[in-house]
């Protein structure tokens with residue numbers, strides 16, 4: 001604990017940290033906590049898995065515990081904005097664990113569930129409020145939340161917030177915050193949009209950058225398995241039959257794909273659940289809870305649903321589909337190497353994904369070893385790749401054409417239904433021309 005003692009946190013916090021079993025601060029904690037305790041603004045470049053939640057939670061708790069001002073109705077003293085409901089719940093859980101017995105109340109606000117509980121909570125006020133932007137803006141505009149007492153503002157996963165289109169909501173929130181406050185911005189990447197936002201938000205911030213993404217990747221035992229598309233499900237079952245896999249996170253490109261994988265695994269008596277955007281909040285929470293509790297061996301997820309959620313015990317990440325953008329690969333496999341642990345990642349690669357694999361390897365500057373030791377290994381020759389690409393393109397074109405047909409049919413039937421209105425319309429230029437021609441014809 002000696003390294004934690006140096007951080008100048010209060011005794012209750014140190015006890016809570018000890019109870020978590022942490023032996024030393026992670027790099028972001030060691031670097032961020034001291035300036036934050038002095039009240040400085042912070043720009044943290046760090047991804048999830050680095051211990052960043054604690055890095056901002058501990059100084060906030062320390063401050064609120066020191067100055068026990070009562071939080072008034074509709075108010076909060078610290079606001080944490082985060083992109084997804086899962087992250088919001090997880091951060092709230094973290095705050096509650098670290099501040100146990102200190103009389104600090106942490107609450108969470110997100111969409112996809114009824115508002116009433118959140119309104120009731122805000123009637124009393126909430127010391128630490130963790131929220132997703134959309135629902136927060138709703139409740140703000142309905143007059144249930146004000147920021148008169150706000151002292152600390154944290155913008156978490158800023159790059160992802162922007163990717164998810166939250167910028168307008170974020171700006172609405174920021175416009176209502178008191179000018180005098182401590183602000184922290186965390187982001188895994190630092191594109192120009194984020195550095196612009198950081199400049200406008202932060203006052204002479206301390207900059208802390210930890211664990212460049214590629215370093216995390218290096219600790220993970222990565223392999224790629226070449227396979228035909230039709231054999232992927234068999235390969236997944238074969239892979240999951242390995243007894244060393246205690247809990248696996250399987251990534252699917254689409255929500256339907258995720259559901260299909262779960263159905264197939266269940267048929268083979270492999271316990272599996274899915275989380276993705278089409279699932280109701282309750283179902284997502286239940287799935288995560290079952291997976292975290294070890295009731296279920298496999299969690300199948302899409303990128304959006306899985307990013308940021310903290311699942312401690314993932315031993316394997318399996319990419320059933322390679323991601324379209326190389327950066328997602330890093331976020332995916334990072335789920336198996338949380339806070340210093342090593343992990344295993346296995347990627348399935350069909351002929352049409354060879355291009356995606358190359359992009360990933362270029363991005364991580366590492367050639368992922370091919371594991372040929374399985375029943376479904378194939379060599380993707382250039383001809384095969386070209387043939388599969390062609391099939392894929394044709395299937396895509398057919399899909400688009402079918403969609404267009406459905407749309408046209410729908411439009412036609414709508415037009416037919418509103419036919420009486422249409423007949424009242426003036427004839428179009430073309431119709432006029434036809435009429436004139438007809439008239440001319442009849443004259444001849």
Ligand code: AMP
Nearest residue numbers: 022024025026048049050051052053339
């Ligand atoms: P985060 O980056 O906040 O998503 O944290 C990722 C994981 O790191 C969580 O499971 C935390 O419980 C864990 N963690 C946070 N701080 C430490 C620490 N000092 N030592 C070991 N694990 C930690």
